[in-house]
Amino acid sequence: MTGSFDAVIVGAGQAGPPLAGRLTAAGMTVALIERQRIGGTCVNFGCTPTKTLVASAHTAHVVRRGAEFGIDTAPPQIDMGRVRARMRSVVASSRDGLEAWLGGMESLTLLRGKARLTAPDTVEVDGETLTAPRIFLNVGARPAQPDMPGIKGMPYLTSTTILELDRVPKHLVIVGGSYIGLEFAQMYRRFGADVTVVERGPALIPREDPEVSQAIRGILQAEGIAVRLDADCIALAPSSEGVCVHVSCDEGVPEVHGTDVLLAVGRTPNTDDLGLDAAGLSADTRGFIPVNERLETAVPGIWALGDCNGRGAFTHTSWNDHEIVAANLLDGADRKVSDRVPGYALYIDPPLGRAGLTEAQARAAGHRVRTASRPMTRVGRAVEKGETQGLMKVVVDADTGTILGAAILGPGGDEAIHGVLDLMTAGVPAEGLAWAVPIHPTVSELLPTLIGDLI
Ligand SMILES: Cc1cc2nc3c(=O)[nH]c(=O)nc-3n(C[C@H](O)[C@H](O)[C@H](O)COP(=O)(O)OP(=O)(O)OC[C@H]3O[C@@H](n4cnc5c(N)ncnc54)[C@H](O)[C@@H]3O)c2cc1C
Numbered sequence: 139m140t141g142s143f144d145a146v147i148v149g150a151g152q153a154g155p156p157l158a159g160r161l162t163a164a165g166m167t168v169a170l171i172e173r174q175r176i177g178g179t180c181v182n183f184g185c186t187p188t189k190t191l192v193a194s195a196h197t198a199h200v201v202r203r204g205a206e207f208g209i210d211t212a213p214p215q216i217d218m219g220r221v222r223a224r225m226r227s228v229v230a231s232s233r234d235g236l237e238a239w240l241g242g243m244e245s246l247t248l249l250r251g252k253a254r255l256t257a258p259d260t261v262e263v264d265g266e267t268l269t270a271p272r273i274f275l276n277v278g279a280r281p282a283q284p285d286m287p288g289i290k291g292m293p294y295l296t297s298t299t300i301l302e303l304d305r306v307p308k309h310l311v312i313v314g315g316s317y318i319g320l321e322f323a324q325m326y327r328r329f330g331a332d333v334t335v336v337e338r339g340p341a342l343i344p345r346e347d348p349e350v351s352q353a354i355r356g357i358l359q360a361e362g363i364a365v366r367l368d369a370d371c372i373a374l375a376p377s378s379e380g381v382c383v384h385v386s387c388d389e390g391v392p393e394v395h396g397t398d399v400l401l402a403v404g405r406t407p408n409t410d411d412l413g414l415d416a417a418g419l420s421a422d423t424r425g426f427i428p429v430n431e432r433l434e435t436a437v438p439g440i441w442a443l444g445d446c447n448g449r450g451a452f453t454h455t456s457w458n459d460h461e462i463v464a465a466n467l468l469d470g471a472d473r474k475v476s477d478r479v480p481g482y483a484l485y486i487d488p489p490l491g492r493a494g495l496t497e498a499q500a501r502a503a504g505h506r507v508r509t510a511s512r513p514m515t516r517v518g519r520a521v522e523k524g525e526t527q528g529l530m531k532v533v534v535d536a537d538t539g540t541i542l543g544a545a546i547l548g549p550g551g552d553e554a555i556h557g558v559l560d561l562m563t564a565g566v567p568a569e570g571l572a573w574a575v576p577i578h579p580t581v582s583e584l585l586p587t588l589i590g591d592l593i
Pocket residue numbers: 148149150151152153154171172173174175176177178179180181183184185186188189251252253254276277278279297318408411412443444445446450451452453454456485
């Protein structure tokens with residue numbers, strides 16, 4: 139069968155479905171192809187399932203801490219079967235909602251199968267040939283499987299397969315101390331596992347400023363999570379317990395024995411089997427499809443959106459990619475990737491909310507910076523809640539007064555950071571906060587105070 143459309147979209151993750159919505163609403167015929175599950179990583183294997191698990195783990199933690207607040211409770215009993223059932227139900231309802239939305243789009247053809255480019259305007263899906271003058275690649279990424287010694291034949295977990303567990307590992311060893319590694323580390327510790335995080339770099343979540351990553355390490359260690367940094371020459375081997383992870387660190391024994399190992403060492407773009415060369419495209423050395431500021435590839439009529447273009451690795455950046463492309467194509471706009479202010483959160487508890495540049499990034503970019511910070515022990519709301527770990531920090535350009543970035547590691551940090559993110563997006567300089575009247579008692583109320591120290 140052959141079909142001709144105004145647009146073909148490969149991948150129904152975060153950018154594909156809303157782009158299909160914009161294009162069909164503009165009167166185009168669109169084919170959307172998905173080889174696995176509608177909603178892609180975030181809905182099925184990423185944000186949604188992990189944040190439901192984080193919520194269960196948080197509940198266990200609160201129950202354990204009951205006595206501190208004058209509430210006597212029994213130690214929590216973790217029923218991973220029910221924890222997983224709750225996760226599955228939230229995921230299914232999110233995916234169902236998305237499928238219903240797509241089902242209601244007139245002039246959308248949804249195809250299930252694996253797509254492959256065969257020419258700059260042609261895609262093949264399980265023997266069907268689709269042509270279109272516009273092709274949008276939203277193929278996402280999958281857990282990286284590093285070529286580490288001993289990995290062949292060793293059973294290991296990934297961020298996807300760990301979601302299927304209905305048991306709590308006795309000792310979970312996590313290789314990789316960044317977003318995925320740390321969110322699972324704290325969650326499984328709270329479910330009752332012994333947890334060791336093995337990170338190759340000199341710090342956890344190494345992109346952050348040192349005081350932020352040190353505070354995160356402190357939070358995790360205080361809950362009994364073991365952390366091994368500077369772990370060189372990581373290798374896996376079977377052991378009587380289950381798995382032995384060889385680590386060669388400056389400190390500590392050279393191997394860690396666990397019952398299970400989770401590899402959380404980044405993600406690989408799904409571009410290797412996409413037929414890029416047949417369309418005249420090639421991926422870069424890390425597998426990303428190179429794009430310009432408007433997310434156009436080197437081949438006219440082909441765009442790459444979301445995790446596969448290497449310009450973002452979050453749900454909101456993938457979603458924003460569709461907004462950029464749709465605005466430029468349909469609204470006559472000239473929107474660019476560089477217009478967006480980077481923001482993200484790390485969902486440990488308390489969460490880290492981040493906006494813009496770290497201090498190190500700001501200095502590296504040539505800014506003369508001023509910074510102000512305050513530990514959560516000096517934030518009233520955090521003290522009242524008994525959640526005084528962490529800190530907040532803002533980075534301002536000393537010459538222009540522009541807010542360059544901020545970090546809020548503390549209660550509600552993922553929400554409170556939007557106060558800064560929104561100001562930065564609106565282009566309001568730091569002094570714009572001078573007369574703000576923040577609500578008391580909140581974590582956010584300290585932002586004007588911090589910024590006041592700098593203007
Ligand atoms: C454990 C985990 C937790 C995360 N938590 C967060 C979070 O809290 N917040 C956040 O912002 N981000 C989070 N992320 C990242 C987020 O999930 C991704 O950035 C986001 O899903 C990227 O969206 P995308 O549309 O680019 O790709 P995807 O969501 O991966 O969608 C791509 C789709 O394309 C399909 N596809 C690929 N190749 C083909 C082909 N040849 N033919 C047909 N279909 C194809 C895939 O099956 C997939 O459905 C998390 C990721 C993980 C793994």
